[in-house]
Amino acid sequence: MTRYRAAAPETLRVVPLDALTLIYHRASGITHIVDSPVPEILEVLAARPLAEPELMARLSERFELVDADAAALTARLDELVATGLVERLCAI
Amino acid sequence: MRHLTHLRIGPIGFRVGSDWRGPIAALENLYRDYPAPEDGIPDFNVHLFAARPWRRLLRPSVHIGGDFVIPDAAPLPLAQGLLAAEMGMNLQMALGQRRFLLLHASAVERDGQALLMTGMSGAGKSTLAALLMARGWRLMGDEFALLDPATGLIHGFPRLISLKNEAIAVLERALPKARFGPVLKGTPKGTIRHLVPDARAIAAMAEPAVPKLILFPNYGFAAAERAVPPSETFVRLTQASTNYVALAERGFDALTRLVQTIPARALDYPDTATALTQVERLWEAA
Numbered sequence: 001m002t003r004y005r006a007a008a009p010e011t012l013r014v015v016p017l018d019a020l021t022l023i024y025h026r027a028s029g030i031t032h033i034v035d036s037p038v039p040e041i042l043e044v045l046a047a048r049p050l051a052e053p054e055l056m057a058r059l060s061e062r063f064e065l066v067d068a069d070a071a072a073l074t075a076r077l078d079e080l081v082a083t084g085l086v087e088r089l090c091a092i
Numbered sequence: 093m094r095h096l097t098h099l100r101i102g103p104i105g106f107r108v109g110s111d112w113r114g115p116i117a118a119l120e121n122l123y124r125d126y127p128a129p130e131d132g133i134p135d136f137n138v139h140l141f142a143a144r145p146w147r148r149l150l151r152p153s154v155h156i157g158g159d160f161v162i163p164d165a166a167p168l169p170l171a172q173g174l175l176a177a178e179m180g181m182n183l184q185m186a187l188g189q190r191r192f193l194l195l196h197a198s199a200v201e202r203d204g205q206a207l208l209m210t211g212m213s214g215a216g217k218s219t220l221a222a223l224l225m226a227r228g229w230r231l232m233g234d235e236f237a238l239l240d241p242a243t244g245l246i247h248g249f250p251r252l253i254s255l256k257n258e259a260i261a262v263l264e265r266a267l268p269k270a271r272f273g274p275v276l277k278g279t280p281k282g283t284i285r286h287l288v289p290d291a292r293a294i295a296a297m298a299e300p301a302v303p304k305l306i307l308f309p310n311y312g313f314a315a316a317e318r319a320v321p322p323s324e325t326f327v328r329l330t331q332a333s334t335n336y337v338a339l340a341e342r343g344f345d346a347l348t349r350l351v352q353t354i355p356a357r358a359l360d361y362p363d364t365a366t367a368l369t370q371v372e373r374l375w376e377a378a
Contacts, residue, residue, distance in 0.1 A: 024344040029341075
């Protein structure tokens with residue numbers, strides 16, 4: 001099953017502000033302005049790579065996400081892969 | 093270049109060269125009380141030049157060049173040579189500044205603390221800064237505030253205040269004894285007249301200030317104020333900064349620190365008298 005890995009914590013500067021969180025990605029030099037559940041996803045995936053169902057389970061138990069929705073999580077992961085903040089690992 | 097002058101604005105030294113005497117004479121007159129670049133070494137060069145030798149005399153038009161240039165920038169008529177020089181200096185800052193994070197904001201200082209005002213063209217940054225100067229605040233600049241990533245302090249850039257259209261008469265009334273440049277009609281931004289910052293602004297231009305409050309003025313609305321959250325302030329300031337990306341992580345750290353440590357307010361105002369009352373009240377409350 002495809003697993004996802006977050007960018008190494010030492011490559012990120014994460015500054016939570018009010019409703020939004022700022023993330024400076026050292027590898028790309030890009031500043032990202034993100035909303036929940038992105039900081040939570042990055043935090044969970046920082047420990048070790050996870051597949052989607054596991055990730056969903058961890059997010060639900062740790063952060064009490066209000067609308068845990070598999071399709072929404074897939075969409076967020078796709079966006080994060082596109083930005084380079086998350087890497088999709090080959091399913092071998 | 094045939095004609096040359098040197099000057100320092102805040103911490104930044106310029107060397108301005110021109111094919112014509114006119115723009116240099118205007119700069120030397122209006123900036124006569126400004127110091128020379130530190131140690132005689134300018135940070136940036138500005139060149140005002142004729143694209144072809146005969147265009148120095150025949151329908152003279154002033155191209156803006158220097159260390160940093162925008163290709164294909166439209167030239168200005170020689171009558172607007174002072175504006176070309178000012179644009180040339182702004183351009184060097186916008187494209188070449190690497191020591192400070194540029195905030196597209198006017199800044200005034202009181203008691204060692206800085207008030208930053210930022211917004212779109214026409215929001216009233218320059219007008220309000222000039223009027224606050226008339227009321228005893230120290231003008232730090234009407235266009236750029238320089239945030240030092242190493243210290244978090246604001247450095248001033250008190251170039252000539254660029255007054256546009258209706259703001260010209262407002263400041264002529266508020267500061268009848270001040271020195272003004274020539275009235276420049278038909279510029280890309282309408283009529284422009286430059287106002288020379290007062291003696292205090294020039295004497296103290298190298299002194300930084302601790303940022304205290306950010307305002308987003310907006311002219312033409314009923315008086316209203318609202319708190320602007322740090323995330324929105326961050327987005328607005330990065331959008332208005334020409335060197336945020338170039339400064340990379342230093343810029344990120346400096347700006348996140350700024351928006352987390354000082355309050356920001358949006359300020360709608362119907363006229364300048366109302367705005368000044370609002371500003372004074374918000375400053376006291378901050």
